[in-house]
Amino acid sequence: MATRAGEGDPVRGSGARTARVRSGDDTRVPVPQRLMAAATRLFAEQGYDRTSVQEIVEAAGVTKGALYHYFGSKDDLLHEIYGRLLRLQQERLDLLADRAAPVEERLRQAAADVVVTTIDNLDDAMIFFRSMHQLSPEKQKQVRAERRRYHERFRALIEEGQRSGVFSDATPADLVVDYHFGSVHHLSSWYRPGGRLTPQAVADHLAGLLLRALRP
Amino acid sequence: MATRAGEGDPVRGSGARTARVRSGDDTRVPVPQRLMAAATRLFAEQGYDRTSVQEIVEAAGVTKGALYHYFGSKDDLLHEIYGRLLRLQQERLDLLADRAAPVEERLRQAAADVVVTTIDNLDDAMIFFRSMHQLSPEKQKQVRAERRRYHERFRALIEEGQRSGVFSDATPADLVVDYHFGSVHHLSSWYRPGGRLTPQAVADHLAGLLLRALRP
DNA sequence: GTCGGCAGACTAACCAGTCGGTATGTCGTT
DNA sequence: AACGACATACCGACTGGTTAGTCTGCCGAC
Missing domain, CATH: 1.10.10.60 (Homeodomain-like)
Incomplete structure (x- = not known):
């Protein structure tokens, strides 16, 4: 088990x-x-x-x-792969979000960081979003809970910026989070290592889009 | 066959x-x-x-x-499901993109429209992004070609706006397309019918985010 | 002398696709 | 208006192959 x-x-x-x-x-x-x-x-x-x-x-x-x-079980192997990526990204987000810097800078770095680590672990990320639903229900629940924790930390950054007025609050923060992570999950279906753009360049662009969408 | x-x-x-x-x-x-x-x-x-x-x-x-x-074959069934959704969305995009209206309006409507039709066919959309890669190679190639055609039409709208100066060209158009469609594909993993927001409300928000990200 | 670390044969289930067969309908001919 | 010839729509038993997981037991290290 x-x-x-x-x-x-x-x-x-x-x-x-x-x-x-x-x-x-x-x-x-x-x-x-x-x-x-x-x-x-x-x-x-x-x-x-x-x-x-x-x-x-x-x-x-x-x-x-x-x-x-x-x-x-075979299932267990899958679960471990998810855990590896989730732990890595959660750890980095916690580090970045706690820094002493303006919200917009922290959000920009956090948004770019998931992109880079996702690209660096593209296989894991692909498996994650394609196969998560074939985990056993209990493991799936656990993974979802961890994922939610990650999203909530990210959302808190956006809400902080919205309260302090540096971000527009035209769109609810949770929708903004889903918008951004949609594009992150999607990375594995279009990004090819060695392509026109480096991982960091892609990350900067995507973070730029997010920040521009949040301009008041 | x-x-x-x-x-x-x-x-x-x-x-x-x-x-x-x-x-x-x-x-x-x-x-x-x-x-x-x-x-x-x-x-x-x-x-x-x-x-x-x-x-x-x-x-x-x-x-x-x-x-x-x-x-x-079983494979054929899957292919038909994809075809159904793809044909529907392509048809609607062609209609919207050809209208006589400012680019920003056409893009906003197109961006919102995919969201609405995706939510209206959430099962198809989920199957699409989860199972496309289990199609036979030839069928997969065909589906990808059709999908690309769709993306290109969408990208053309963005490029048009960038050339005429109503959209920022800080981010390459193809990246913007992937950014938006990432969130569209992601819909099936978080949107639940009967949730807080109606499909149209979600669509308006996501289209709003895209348009705001493109403001010069 | 025993215990973790592993080998590999074995089991019990499943599953996509095939195939011969039947029932029902259509159509041209007489 | 009856008949034969052929086609469509479907049934369901069968085949050949695959699979996750189990279990017994060997082997070298301490």
């Missing part, structure tokens, strides 16, 4: 450090992480339902026994 | 009009449409891969024989 992977910092790898140089394919990176990496790539390429557990373990150079030793 | 359903106006129902008052469940609506309706609901609820052909035919009150009589 519950995942047994990711206890604490995933880099530590806990007891799995014994995974040694095995003849096979990859390297000496611990098995749980090899599994996560393989799953992430395959889920992004083919979708969750179309990726068999067999494919994942083959790509990771292990067998089913190993996968079910570290993860409770 | 090719679908045999929807030859001409779907309401006509062609030879399927012989589908008579059968004992069974539903009504006297033609079989192909019953199948489409059942598939749309089930795909939206459970996802494409998790919906079996057996479930669809049971929900429609027919059998597999009937489904494969009208559709070439």
Whole structure:
């Protein structure tokens, strides 16, 4: 049921450090992480339902026994991928939002930051918005709760600016949040690494659009 | 291979009009449409891969024989659902964009219109952005081409306004298009019918945000 | 000498699509 | 106005293949 992977910092790898140089394919990176990496790539390429557990373990150079030793289910793997991205973005947002700077600057940086981290983890982001609904209901509920927390922090920034008059309040803050995050989720369906614009350039543009839309 | 359903106006129902008052469940609506309706609901609820052909035919009150009589494959059903929404939206955009009115008015109406028609067909829209990538490669290519045509028409409006100076050209037009359509695709993951805002109110707000972001 | 870490065969379910068959309707011919 | 020939619309059993998850047991480290 519950995942047994990711206890604490995933880099530590806990007891799995014994995974040694095995003849096979990859390297000496611990098995749980090899599994996560393989799953992430395959889920992004083919979708969750179309990726068999067999494919994942083959790509990771292990067998089913190993996968079910570290993860409770295929579902669990998906949940971990979400958690990884969500934790990263939440942490960065908290940092940025607490800074001592004018709201418009904090919002601009926060808005640009999600874009950059989303592009930096495009596979995770793609899996997130395409496959979230195939999680088990309980895990889905949990993910949604975490996502909501993120949105609320973001919304608070907008409301702060609206109260102090630096942002227009023509549009309710929650709608503005959904507007912006819509475009963020959509990134994985049009942004291609190595394209015309760098991640930072895209982020600056999207943050610019948001801020301009909020001008009083 | 090719679908045999929807030859001409779907309401006509062609030879399927012989589908008579059968004992069974539903009504006297033609079989192909019953199948489409059942598939749309089930795909939206459970996802494409998790919906079996057996479930669809049971929900429609027919059998597999009937489904494969009208559709070439399960895949075809999905393709038809996309086609239905795409044709509707393209038609409306063409109409609006050709009107004799200032660009900003035409863009505002077009931007609001996609939102309204997306909300009116929220199941189709959800299926679209969640399951498009499980179509066969050829069908996917076709859908993408049609979608691109839509985006290009929309982008042309923005570029027109940028050239004539009524819109800021701080952000490239194609990015603005992706920004807006991101939020449109995202609608199905947060908008709930019967919520606080009517579809038209949401549409007006989102169009307002777009237009304000484009103010010079 | 035992315990975590893993191998790999096995199970029980499902599922898309096929195919031979039936019932009903249409149409040209006589 | 009766008949045969052909087409459409559908039924439902069947096939070949796939899948998530389980379980027994080996093996090297401490």
